[in-house]
Amino acid sequence: MSLFGQDRSFLHALPANDRRALLAEGAPRHYEPGEIMIRERDTTVYVLALLSGWSVVSVGTERGARLILALRGAGEVVGDLAAVDRRPRSATVTALGQVEAVSISGDRFRRFLAARPHATSLIMRQLVTRLRSADVERRSLASETVLQRLAARLVELAERAGRRAESGTVLELPLPQHDLAAAIGATREAVAKALRLLREQGVVRTAQRTVVVVDMPVLVLLAQGRAHPGAQPSDKRPPAV
Structure with a gap:
């Protein structure tokens, strides 16, 4: 997508x-x-x-x-x-x-x-x-979880509109949570939950209207449905959100 x-x-x-x-x-x-x-x-x-x-x-x-x-x-x-x-x-x-x-x-x-x-x-x-x-x-x-769809969106935003910094890749487009939700066909509550999981495992950092991708390899695996936050790449299925 x-x-x-x-x-x-x-x-x-x-x-x-x-x-x-x-x-x-x-x-x-x-x-x-x-x-x-x-x-x-x-x-x-x-x-x-x-x-x-x-x-x-x-x-x-x-x-x-x-x-x-x-x-x-x-x-x-x-x-x-x-x-x-x-x-x-x-x-x-x-x-x-x-x-x-x-x-x-x-x-x-x-x-x-x-x-x-x-x-x-x-x-x-x-x-x-x-x-x-x-x-x-x-x-x-029809087939992907909210977490997987959100990860895919964040990967795309990082690749197409991201700025490299010491802390990671800063997403330059100021999309608030309700816009991220609208971009993946999910509720704001579901996106907030998925972002919290990503933050807790150190995959992303967030501030007001700002997202920093800290661990791009893990985020890519999440987007592909091959891992979940905190898991090793061998884990195949992300948790449902």
Whole structure:
């Protein structure tokens, strides 16, 4: 399961001239932390090209909770699905911190793609990656424990948005516990319990909106379902949480 897109983002994969041409089609936008950039079910069709900062892609559930589908950062585009199929927005995009972006109308974005088949191919590849990730996510929700899913998320965040320090790997994205819960389809209470287990065994350290991965090898084993906190690598099954 993955919160992130492809290793090489859409904007960065475009030739420099095409990237400049696309950004010239839009207008700059600035978003404050927590500000909604795109709202689920809206009928707007603009596309946002992200220049800096991180955003959270989420959907509402029938129980009124929120499920985080992805994190999108600099170089990526959001809102492209509605721009292409002209249907209501499938998810909400919220600024995680301060975000700088360029807003491009759906008509201009479609014209840009029509004139550049390689750009259309990049968008199709992006959509396929998201579809595959959704398939993996469904399997994870059906077969993995909360502890295993949380460990996998922390490993991914450490690898993609972590900063090495003497104490371990500091996760740079300020995701509070309720967002971590929304990112793995669990309750906040279950995530708090799993984090407590990881802290007690020295796998992670936590502070307000901060997580430091202290023992990455053990965390990887947990994500793979091959260990539990405090166990040796030969232990095969993590405890249920």
